[in-house]
Amino acid sequence: MAVIPSDYSPPLLFRNGHVSTVYYGLFRKIDDFDQERERLELADGDFMDLDWSYADKTSGKVVILLHGLEGHGQRPYITGSAKHLNQAGYDCCAVNFRGCSGESNRLYRSYHSGATEDLDAVVKHILGSKAYSELYIKGISLGGNMVLKYAGEGRELPPSLKAIMAVSAPVDLYSSLKALMGWKNIPYARRFRKHLVAKLKAKQPQFPELLPDHEIQKIKTLKDFDDIYTSRAHGFTDALDYYARCSSLQFLHNIKIKTLIINARNDSFLGPECYPYKQAEANENIYLEVPDYGGHVGFYDAQNIAYTEKRALKFFEQIYVEPNFLS
Template identity: 25%
Template structure:
């Protein structure tokens, strides 16, 4: 029997009736194309988690023996289990297509959420805007005369964002002793609360009344005017620190969860490594994290597609930020010396931008110096907060294992770390066959279950196997020299 006879039999068995040989040939071609897509192009996203050797144990009064992160994920989040799989959009069969689709398509009317905004100031006088998810009813029903529009901030923000009213600010300042949870998202480069990669997760979490959802818009981003002549960088953690302290002051009984995306995940990791055991964070989740800025920069600047498209696409909104905030930034003598036509017209790549502006404005000598100091990969051992890292191995911006951009081996020796790696997904994309983002559902399950089944339970605490923790090798940056050693 010929292969065409088998196909003909299969087609008729599944209920597709062929009236002529021409119909049969058309269907045969369609099946051939589908088989080629499935077998020649990888559309199956596989999950490959990596757990620490001696992971922390979560205990409650109900869980006397405790549970580690691997057991918790296996039991509660099947999408993150070893060898679990899902089907991605067959037309977005690699990281480049996934990433480009995320950047090109508008998701304005998908996962629509409404926010109220307040301006929060750091100790240096700089400000960020803090957007909180509210119901449409609360968003619509207010007196315009009661809106508090901060000085020097734009009156109009966005059709889905408004400033808080006097009453809302009063409620915020009075605080609360309730035990609801707070989720704070740190956006990607020049991002804001309008980003669809945040809204897809928050739209699911918003169905749970026990969560208050916030987004921190970095300085100058999301229609936030600067109040000091300085933007942001991956090592600037003071704004996150001020917000965490603000939440702990106003809501002492609430647990705080951090969700960092791309650049936001670097800021988050740096904050956690700086604070150690005093982070006040119950769980940190990183999506499309950049651990080694130098490795990722090399990957981004030297890949043909990455250099041609991504680096330029990421640089353009940064240049627009400089232009829109130039009046304030020109008060900075370093910025003023660099912001000249003969210099800025040559900036088309991200590393060039960081070399001329970001590094200099924050006191670094050059982009490489800034990248080295800001890379969390050198500080993995200092993170003392339960941490879930979700990365796609085909991410064309952060780079995968080929440039050593993921600290898989290091993370195994930090009991707080869990690395969830996927074969597909691109950079903050993960589009399934119906163009919904795959990570939204499992991450929402992770946060809700972690809060309800562990953190909010009586007697919750973490136990660490101190005996098997790796010892720090360096002393003040040096290898110790044994006294009276003999060769």
């Protein structure tokens, strides 16, 4: 529908993209917050763990929260969002993707940015087992790409799904990969690689023939990881095939529910193709906001509530107020 203006203006220190990214990634704390874990058994014999938090009063509203690469349901960008939404009357289900809840998953495969079958399983489980009349989904980073792909793939969406939101979403995975492999992102890329390789080594006792030492030793970059593991484990030809097939950019034209995308202009993880201006202007259901600041999932704001957390609540509360509900 539109590229909407942004009035996000953090304190001077947090106008630096790396400062905001690192602060919210490593130093932010969410206190006085509890979650209850539920294990979701999947049809293929694997599992995902769901971390629930609840509003004080039943409202019939629930938000599914999706984390980013090597994240989990206790990351502050997840728990901060859940706490803010709980206080406004929404229950929250923080999804831990396969292998991300502190326990290795059972299968050789794990999770990836386009694994919308897992999101679909969560949606069906929640709506099939709990009495919610309104469902919302908020995806962050990798989870943002996933929810956009989920909404635009052409599946029949449940009537109770009212809106989705994506924050710091790498809608073009190859563009994001190239950005992450740039010199200014070397510390982040090394950190991601370290965690990903550690997970493969933890899987080796289960799958020694599929994960021999000499293959793991070849992983020097994030693209190597996707060539050697992600593509092979999930049915893609190679990393480039994975990026091409799982980028949500190609599905945005087909989204038929209200959608808010917030990608900061100074997000060093996102390449130029990750700002879908044309798609937002062409689809009446998509609102794209590109603040000057925020880094990658680092939208610092007052009272330890991120700007995007406040934005999510406003979006979910006001989606039926037209035409300028986000202004």
